[in-house]
Amino acid sequence: MINIVANGQKIEAREGETILTALRRAGIKVPTLCHMEDLTPTGACRLCVVELEGAQNLVPACSYPVAEGMKIKSHSARVLAARKTIIELLLASHPDDCLYCARNNKCELQSLAAELGVRHRRFYGTYTKKPLDISGLSLQRDPEKCILCGRCVRVCEEVQTVSAIDFIKRGSKTFIGTAFDQGLNVSSCINCGQCAVVCPTGAIVERSYVDQVMAALADRSKYVVVQHAPSISVTLAEEFGYKPGLDVDGKMVSALRWMGFQRVFDTSFSADLTIMEEASELVHRVQNGGVLPMMTSCSPGWIKFVETFFPEFIPNLSTCKSPQQMLGALIKSFFAEKQGIAPEDIVSVSIMPCTAKKFESGRSEFQQNFLPDVDYVLTTRELGQMCRMFGIEFDKLAPEAPDTPFGERSSAGKIFGATGGVMEAALRTAHLLITGKEMDELKIAALRGLKGRKETTIDIEGLNVGIAVVNGLGNARRLLEEIKAGRNDLHFIEVMACPGGCIGGGGQPLGLDKEAVQRRMKALYKIDTEETLRQSHNNKWVKRLYEEYLVKPLSERSHHLLHTHYSQRELLR
Amino acid sequence: MANDTLTAIEPILDQYKGAARDALIPILQEVQEQEGYLSRDSIRVIGERLRLPTSKIYGVATFYNQFRFQPKGKYHIMLCRGTACHVKGSKKLLDAATRLLKLEPGQTSRDRLFSLEVVACMGACGLAPVININGEFFAKVTPMKLAKIIEQCREKEVVHAEA
Numbered sequence: 001m002i003n004i005v006a007n008g009q010k011i012e013a014r015e016g017e018t019i020l021t022a023l024r025r026a027g028i029k030v031p032t033l034c035h036m037e038d039l040t041p042t043g044a045c046r047l048c049v050v051e052l053e054g055a056q057n058l059v060p061a062c063s064y065p066v067a068e069g070m071k072i073k074s075h076s077a078r079v080l081a082a083r084k085t086i087i088e089l090l091l092a093s094h095p096d097d098c099l100y101c102a103r104n105n106k107c108e109l110q111s112l113a114a115e116l117g118v119r120h121r122r123f124y125g126t127y128t129k130k131p132l133d134i135s136g137l138s139l140q141r142d143p144e145k146c147i148l149c150g151r152c153v154r155v156c157e158e159v160q161t162v163s164a165i166d167f168i169k170r171g172s173k174t175f176i177g178t179a180f181d182q183g184l185n186v187s188s189c190i191n192c193g194q195c196a197v198v199c200p201t202g203a204i205v206e207r208s209y210v211d212q213v214m215a216a217l218a219d220r221s222k223y224v225v226v227q228h229a230p231s232i233s234v235t236l237a238e239e240f241g242y243k244p245g246l247d248v249d250g251k252m253v254s255a256l257r258w259m260g261f262q263r264v265f266d267t268s269f270s271a272d273l274t275i276m277e278e279a280s281e282l283v284h285r286v287q288n289g290g291v292l293p294m295m296t297s298c299s300p301g302w303i304k305f306v307e308t309f310f311p312e313f314i315p316n317l318s319t320c321k322s323p324q325q326m327l328g329a330l331i332k333s334f335f336a337e338k339q340g341i342a343p344e345d346i347v348s349v350s351i352m353p354c355t356a357k358k359f360e361s362g363r364s365e366f367q368q369n370f371l372p373d374v375d376y377v378l379t380t381r382e383l384g385q386m387c388r389m390f391g392i393e394f395d396k397l398a399p400e401a402p403d404t405p406f407g408e409r410s411s412a413g414k415i416f417g418a419t420g421g422v423m424e425a426a427l428r429t430a431h432l433l434i435t436g437k438e439m440d441e442l443k444i445a446a447l448r449g450l451k452g453r454k455e456t457t458i459d460i461e462g463l464n465v466g467i468a469v470v471n472g473l474g475n476a477r478r479l480l481e482e483i484k485a486g487r488n489d490l491h492f493i494e495v496m497a498c499p500g501g502c503i504g505g506g507g508q509p510l511g512l513d514k515e516a517v518q519r520r521m522k523a524l525y526k527i528d529t530e531e532t533l534r535q536s537h538n539n540k541w542v543k544r545l546y547e548e549y550l551v552k553p554l555s556e557r558s559h560h561l562l563h564t565h566y567s568q569r570e571l572l573r
Numbered sequence: 574m575a576n577d578t579l580t581a582i583e584p585i586l587d588q589y590k591g592a593a594r595d596a597l598i599p600i601l602q603e604v605q606e607q608e609g610y611l612s613r614d615s616i617r618v619i620g621e622r623l624r625l626p627t628s629k630i631y632g633v634a635t636f637y638n639q640f641r642f643q644p645k646g647k648y649h650i651m652l653c654r655g656t657a658c659h660v661k662g663s664k665k666l667l668d669a670a671t672r673l674l675k676l677e678p679g680q681t682s683r684d685r686l687f688s689l690e691v692v693a694c695m696g697a698c699g700l701a702p703v704i705n706i707n708g709e710f711f712a713k714v715t716p717m718k719l720a721k722i723i724e725q726c727r728e729k730e731v732v733h734a735e736a
């Protein structure tokens with residue numbers, strides 16, 4: 001323990017930590033821009049400067065280690081003036097675009113300017129004129145709004161080990177770009193959107209399809225249906241200032257109906273369906289000497305990662321489409337037939353925690369007769385935006401139930417939203433397939449929690465199944481390297497591209513808060529604990545779907561509608 | 574294509590077997606020396622060898638002015654921005670060059686006819702401001718004179734095409 005003095009008050013600090021960490025623990029708020037919890041500090045922005053007695057210059061709190069007896073002033077006049085100047089200098093080369101900006105009201109630069117009392121333009125700089133990059137389906141980049149804090153670069157490199165973007169050129173010409181400054185669409189970017197989540201400004205945001213969805217809702221000739229992913233109901237409320245972890249499932253359904261969606265379906269239903277197919281596929285592979293370990297395929301960022309960086313593992317990927325794409329395929333086939341609606345008159349919208357889902361819905365694998373199975377993907381944030389447009393007040397809404405035939409779900413489908421959830425759900429069904437009996441204890445504690453990698457072995461009546469669950473692609477990369485190096489004790493691996501799984505997805509409400517992700521996770525597992533229908537195979541609408549249409553898991557029709565194949569992607573074409 | 578590149582730069586990479594990131598710059602230099610520029614294929618191959626992402630290599634390479642990412646044009650114009658030339662108005666000359674050629678330094682025209690490169694000093698300060706096209710020096714170049722030189726190159730090509 002080290003004692004330091006901050007603003008005249010004694011506070012305790014720990015050996016080796018930075019001034020910032022110590023101050024924050026003591027409840028002293030120091031603004032930061034380039035700093036990111038757990039990632040390499042760069043000391044690039046200097047916004048976190050504090051006055052250190054005995055030092056001539058202000059020091060950056062985020063990278064300066066504490067020492068015994070240090071005397072710090074975190075908000076002296078000198079410090080505040082320096083911080084204000086830093087923001088003013090950043091604004092000197094920043095467009096005055098707030099009113100039209102996707103991050104208006106949610107922008108760190110904007111709120112810092114407000115907090116520090118910036119009232120007029122003190123410096124005039126030129127900003128590099130660079131065009132918007134709207135080449136990708138998931139994200140768009142506006143280099144003019146970039147303040148070069150490097151958060152996106154570090155997340156992409158250190159957390160995801162993708163490194164699609166980096167600092168290009170130098171000095172006043174520096175910008176963030178891809179290799180050869182190509183569009184994101186042809187880069188190695190896997191569309192996870194983690195960069196958009198950490199970007200303090202509007203320089204990287206999701207491609208929004210709100211306008212298109214609004215137009216579809218206004219078009220009387222269209223039948224507009226919506227599905228919402230398992231995690232949305234436990235994160236949407238944050239868009240309206242509620243504490244993370246509040247479940248607004250039923251209210252969200254009524255909000256969607258109020259907006260004019262003709263059917264509100266639950267992607268957790270098709271998550272149950274995914275489990276039926278995927279567990280069957282696993283058992284089939286195990287019993288017939290198929291390629292193992294089998295790897296889950298519901299996270300589209302992960303899929304592109306494998307296609308780009310580890311094509312040798314494509315045969316390991318489950319052939320199951322993701323729940324979004326399974327439901328999309330069923331809506332424009334089974335549902336359309338049943339309702340007597342032409343597939344081209346259906347507009348299929350999905351609400352996802354994920355920016356990569358936008359890319360996924362545009363893949364050619366997921367079209368029937370040149371019609372995309374899913375027309376528009378909106379993130380949780382965009383749904384929040386639509387709720388605001390429609391003047392929806394959550395506390396005044398009465399909860400409603402989703403629509404048949406894709407409205408019922410088991411809680412196994414619901415926990416898909418958290419890292420480890422797919423695995424737990426799949427094992428519940430695989431156990432039944434192998435032994436003919438339900439599992440006694442459904443909760444597998446070793447697979448829960450936010451750790452980057454979780455491993456265990458499950459004994460299913462003498463069959464030892466080696467299991468790993470990873471989230472964040474850096475963790476996935478390390479596991480794949482181990483397997484490449486000869487590791488062979490694993491049978492089934494769940495991978496989610498985003499840290500924490502979908503609850504930490506690139507389309508979720510903004511903020512760098514780990515605690516928020518923790519609370520979202522708790523909310524999902526609470527639903528599982530309180531639910532009576534806890535296994536995908538007991539979902540009666542799933543059973544009905546098989547009886548009426550799909551026949552059985554891995555049937556010919558299932559293969560046609562619910563499975564797919566992937567192929568290698570070349571880097572830098 | 575990728576395989577050709579691999580065969581071509583393999584000997585260079587082999588000299589740096591087991592090398593880490595710090596070998597990047599010398600490798601880039603040698604590859605450019607041999608190939609004339611850094612192609613996508615070479616950057617990908619170098620990345621695979623050094624286990625470096627392509628964006629990182631591109632970022633490092635663009636940090637320095639010496640690397641180009643497009644093959645040189647038939648007429649490779651080097652424009653000096655050294656002190657002597659600067660004093661004699663090479664900034665204006667550069668502006669004229671980018672305007673006339675519609676090229677930024679480091680770029681090559683779509684028809685592969687021209688490429689533009691800015692160099693620090695060519696050791697021909699007596700001729701300032703000076704440019705060099707495919708090894709040939711042009712002295713005391715004004716924007717007007719540059720326009721003529723470029724025009725002459727273009728005309729030569731038209732004659733070639735007609736002949």
Ligand code: SF4
Pocket residue numbers: 094095096097098099101102103104105107108109110145201202203
């Ligand atoms: S990025 Fe922030 S400061 Fe810049 S225009 Fe958008 S809202 Fe305004």
Ligand code: SF4
Pocket residue numbers: 139152155156160162163164165188189190191192193194195196
């Ligand atoms: S979306 Fe993901 S992979 Fe693409 S640039 Fe952002 S962090 Fe990197």
Ligand code: SF4
Pocket residue numbers: 145146147148149150151152153176195198199200201203204
């Ligand atoms: S794009 Fe955003 S996160 Fe990346 S450097 Fe620019 S401002 Fe920072």
Ligand code: FES
Pocket residue numbers: 031032033034035042043044045046047048049060061062063
């Ligand atoms: S937050 Fe400390 S230097 Fe940027």
